[in-house]
Amino acid sequence: MVKPCREKVLQQDNVYCVFDQEKISDFSPDMLSEKYWLKQNAVSGSAQGRGTTWFISHQEQQWVLRHYYRGGLIGKFNKDSYWFSGQKNTRAAREFSLLLTLEQLGLPAPHPVAYRVKRQGLFYRADLLSTRIKDAEDLVAILSRESLDKSLWADIGATIRRFHDHGIYHHDLNAHNILLDRQHKVSLIDFDRGEQRAVKQSWQQANMERLLRSFRKEQNKIPGFHWQEDNWHMLQQGYRQKN
Template sequence: MNSSAIVKPCQQKVFQQDNLYCVYESKLLKNFHPQVFVPDYWQAQQAIEGTAQGRGTTYFIKQGKHHWVLRHYYRGGLIGKLVNDHYLFTGNHATRAAREFALLTQLRQLDLPAPKPVAFCVRRSGVSYQADIITERIEQARDLVALLSTESLSPELWRDIGRCIQAFHRHGIYHHDLNAHNILIDNDNKVWLIDFDQGEQRKPAQHWQQQNMDRLLRSFNKESKKLAQFYWQADNWQQLMEGYLS
C-alpha cells in the first residue's frame, strides 16, 4: 500500500492560501499560520534550541512543552547543484512533504518508533514547488554517529537496533536513506528511525530490504574511515544482524 493513499485522521487540518498548501495536526498547532515554517519567526521568539547541518540547516524548536524539528527539502547529487530546492509539481499529495507526512502518520498508527508528524507546507511556483516539514523531536536522543564517536555499544543494544529495523521491514516500510545518522538512541536505550523522505510502504521483499541493510553497512564503514575515533567493529554488524534475523 502506498503511503499517499492513507486516510487522514480527523485532527489533521488543511490550510490553503494563494500558492500555499499546508496540513497540520490541530492538537499540536492550535493557532496555525504559515509563519511556523519560517526560521526567522522562531528566532524572533527565541524558540530555536539548536541547529544541525546536512544539505541545509535543520532547526530544533521548543514550543511550550513540545520539541520539534523544522526541515526544508533540498535536492541531493548533481541535480541539487542546479535546482537546489525546487521539485516538479504534479499535485499536492504527490509532493515529498505530503508523502513523508502521510508515511509518518501511518508509522505512528503501526506503533513503530518514528517521529510524530506535526505539519508540512508546499509552496507552488508555476510548474515547481518548494516544501518544509515539522516533526516531533525525539528528546534526549543521539544519532549513532554521535554516540559511536564517544562510546561503544553493548551487544544487546546492537541487537535492539537490528530488531528495530526488522520491525519496519516486517511492515514493508522502505527507508530510502537508512544510515547511521538516521538511527537514534534515547536515554532509555530505545531505538528510533528518522528522516523518511522518499520512504514508502512496499510489499516485503528481500531485494529492497537487503539494499537497506547494505546501505547501512556502507555508512558504518564510511564513518569509521572518516572519523578519528569511532567505536565500530565488524563484530557489531554481526550482533546487529542477530537482532535483525531473530
C-alpha cells in the first residue's frame, strides 16, 4: 500500500513551496533551481523540449526538475509568467496534486517530490520536482531505432486504458510522454494541465486521437521511424481489453 504524501508548506516572502518530507527531508527552496544542483555536481543529464528538463541525482534518488514554460504564440512574448489566481490554481500545485493521486492509485507515473511558486505582483513563475522513471526511454527515441512487437503495443494501450478508467485526463498525450523501461514496463509522464474527470466521456476518444496524430507526425518527421498504422490497431486492441 502506498503511504500518503506527507506534504509540508514552506513560505519565504514571495516564494511558496510544498514538498513531500518522505522523499526530501533536507528541503530548501533552492532545490527547485537547476543552479543549485549544478553547484552540487548533482545534474546527471538533461533533455530539451519547450525548455530544459534537468535530471538530478540526490541521496540515491533520481529526480526530474522542470520549469513551467508557455507554448504557442503567447510563449513568444511571455515565456514563463502566469496569472496568479490562488496557490491551489497554479500549474505546479495542480500537477503536484494530480501526481499524488496517481501515486495513491498505483498508476505508472512519476511521483511528486516538491514544487515552488514565485509570486511577482499579479503573476507567478513555477517549478516542479518529481521522481524519474528508472532506465526508461520515450517511444519516439525507441521507435527511431527499432520496432515494437504486438504485445508491447497492446501493453501501451492497456496502460492508457488504466488511466482512463480512473478518469485521468492527460492534456498532452503523445509519443514523447509514453515511456518504456528495460523490463518493457509502460509509464506516462508530463501531467501539466491534466486532471481527474468523469469516466467514459468524449475526452477519452479525443485523448486517443491526439496520440494517433502524434505518431503520424513523428513518422513524417523522422526518416526510418518504426511505426505503421497497423501498430495503432494493436495499441487499440490492448486499450479495448479490460485489465
